Amino acid sequence: KTRRIPFVVANWKINKLQSEIAEFLDNVNSKVPSQTVVETGIAAQDLFLADMVRATQDSPIHIVAENVHWEDAGAYTGETSPRALKDIGATYVLIGHFERRKFFNENDSTVNLKVMAALRNGLRPIIDVDEDMSKYAQFMDAEPSVAQVASALAGVSVDQIRNITIAYEPTWAIGSGEAATSEQAQKAAHLIRQTLAKLYSPVIAEQVRILYGGSVTPDNASALLQQPDIDGVLVGTAALDPVKFLELINIAKQ
Numbered sequence: 001k002t003r004r005i006p007f008v009v010a011n012w013k014i015n016k017l018q019s020e021i022a023e024f025l026d027n028v029n030s031k032v033p034s035q036t037v038v039e040t041g042i043a044a045q046d047l048f049l050a051d052m053v054r055a056t057q058d059s060p061i062h063i064v065a066e067n068v069h070w071e072d073a074g075a076y077t078g079e080t081s082p083r084a085l086k087d088i089g090a091t092y093v094l095i096g097h098f099e100r101r102k103f104f105n106e107n108d109s110t111v112n113l114k115v116m117a118a119l120r121n122g123l124r125p126i127i128d129v130d131e132d133m134s135k136y137a138q139f140m141d142a143e144p145s146v147a148q149v150a151s152a153l154a155g156v157s158v159d160q161i162r163n164i165t166i167a168y169e170p171t172w173a174i175g176s177g178e179a180a181t182s183e184q185a186q187k188a189a190h191l192i193r194q195t196l197a198k199l200y201s202p203v204i205a206e207q208v209r210i211l212y213g214g215s216v217t218p219d220n221a222s223a224l225l226q227q228p229d230i231d232g233v234l235v236g237t238a239a240l241d242p243v244k245f246l247e248l249i250n251i252a253k254q
């Protein structure tokens, strides 16, 4: 397996309040390994991100936004500017999460605009792709949408691709308690890597991290993370619990 630093990302969605976040970070900050061993990130609601950046100043945890607007500034009431996220010290941003696509009409073209906006402002996109549902219906087999990968990356240069992480999250596995098997997830991650090889080059494809997300727990993480093309996990429910979050990081370290 090509050595890529494993990446464990928590996605808290809109679940935690200020005091709960402070307590969680107090608890885990000093227990997270150096980012040369395992990289860690926590995604939370925008309004807590600046506090989280301050609270993790002496910890390797990266702070991750859950969404971003595609314009740097201007008259876009209610949106969050990528320039502002960079300004407060966020490092990564989730783009195109299934819940954004499902409830907020995000599509491949807005995902691409957001990817370009994030890169332009020095943020690192974690691009979420789900599967090609027509194939899923036909074959009852999960396959990542290669079209989503290609369109999300339209205009992303060879230099910029180093800042990209792709997360494969089958829609049926998110929050369902039913994770993909490690074989299914590996097959999907491999197909994504082949797509990257076609779009860029095999060498570059080997450098991009691909995460699996969807009902990851400390019980199933080890088998998933042992797969040759899976470099990390994106975790919702389990990562709300500091003990499980630290357990997942430890599993990724091995």
Ligand code: PEP
Residues within 6 Å of the ligand: 011, 169, 173, 174, 175, 176, 177, 213, 214, 215, 216, 234, 235, 236, 237, 238
């Ligand atoms: C997610 O929302 O990205 C996710 C993977 O959630 P869960 O771990 O709860 O399935």
